[in-house]
């Protein structure tokens with residue numbers, strides 16, 4: 001019997017010590033990307049605000065679908081890790097360039113100090129996987145040299161994998177170096193198993209200079225390795241200079257001068273069309289389903305399919321080419337409600353048949369809930385949901401119970417003790433006696449402990 005009592009006291013003490021240590025550890029939140037063991041310390045993102053507060057070197061992972069409606073995104077220069085983790089970012093809108101300035105080069109190796117725009121501004125030494133951008137809207141009008149890309153405006157020493165971009169990316173540029181790409185604008189690095197279903201719009205707002213213009217379903221210009229990707233492109237390109245448009249890549253170029261590399265562009269599938277004009281008597285009009293202009297044939301090239309691509313050149317230069325050109329548009333909106341998939345609004349023109357989708361809404365699952373932990377007064381509960389439609393699972397807090405009106409809650413001073421716990425100071429005692437009583441309890445425990453040690457000691461000796 002004595003043994004049992006002591007076992008209980010001992011285990012209680014151990015448990016209390018462990019609990020104290022554990023709660024102390026909880027406060028040590030870390031923002032470092034890797035701990036000493038080299039394991040990535042992911043920072044979960046569950047709200048648009050958390051997405052907007054990403055820092056350039058962190059390791060971020062989505063933990064929820066995000067609806068970015070109503071925000072104007074600031075392109076983020078990024079050197080960390082990003083994992084979409086099966087979630088999507090809806091309705092991200094961008095109307096500005098980032099602040100990074102990097103060198104870009106045209107086919108004559110003329111260098112330009114260039115600005116960029118996209119979800120990421122410049123990706124450098126970064127890893128992006130599982131990023132899903134749905135209804136991305138880039139609408140940038142700039143007087144600087146500029147490249148726009150759905151995932152990143154600029155990329156170097158970085159990789160993008162298992163990602164997707166769907167949306168309308170539109171760039172109006174006044175300077176003579178610019179371009180738009182479905183996945184990235186300008187750069188190198190690796191893009192794998194990524195899909196772009198994009199409407200790309202490039203408008204040259206200065207007809208007086210012959211500019212260098214680029215467009216590509218994956219990348220506008222550069223030498224990225226692009227493998228196992230899919231592009232569905234609707235390109236609209238109005239240029240008073242030199243057009244370099246490709247279903248996959250606008251211009252494939254090693255830069256700067258002297259760069260030695262062997263690239264890999266394999267197993268990509270391109271479909272769609274690019275409608276363009278090149279207002280230039282010194283014509284090039286590079287526009288192809290695969291790569292618009294290839295400066296260097298130094299890459300593995302196998303398994304690429306581009307036969308469904310339409311090159312649609314027009315020869316009137318006075319009017320910019322837009323996705324929806326209609327003299328008398330008659331737009332109709334049809335809402336598809338969210339279900340186990342995202343909802344959206346289809347906007348269609350009854351006059352010409354043009355359609356686009358917009359205003360995506362977060363999924364709305366039909367959950368069957370199981371209570372994991374009941375809520376109590378002053379204590380949140382937890383419930384687990386499994387969707388009857390698709391099996392998606394989620395956990396949700398149950399709000400703490402409110403005290404019903406008319407019920408008086410006893411304050412600690414006048415409440416009767418309900419459970420006797422050794423460590424707890426008896427609450428019915430007047431404050432001045434507390435210390436004495438508490439102290440008395442500890443003296444008793446100390447004496448009992450001493451007795452126990454002696455008892456165990458004696459027991460052990462007896463057995464020998």
Ligand SMILES: [Zn+2]
Nearest residue numbers: 340365387390
């Ligand atoms: Zn569902």
Ligand SMILES: [Zn+2]
Nearest residue numbers: 326329349352
């Ligand atoms: Zn129309």
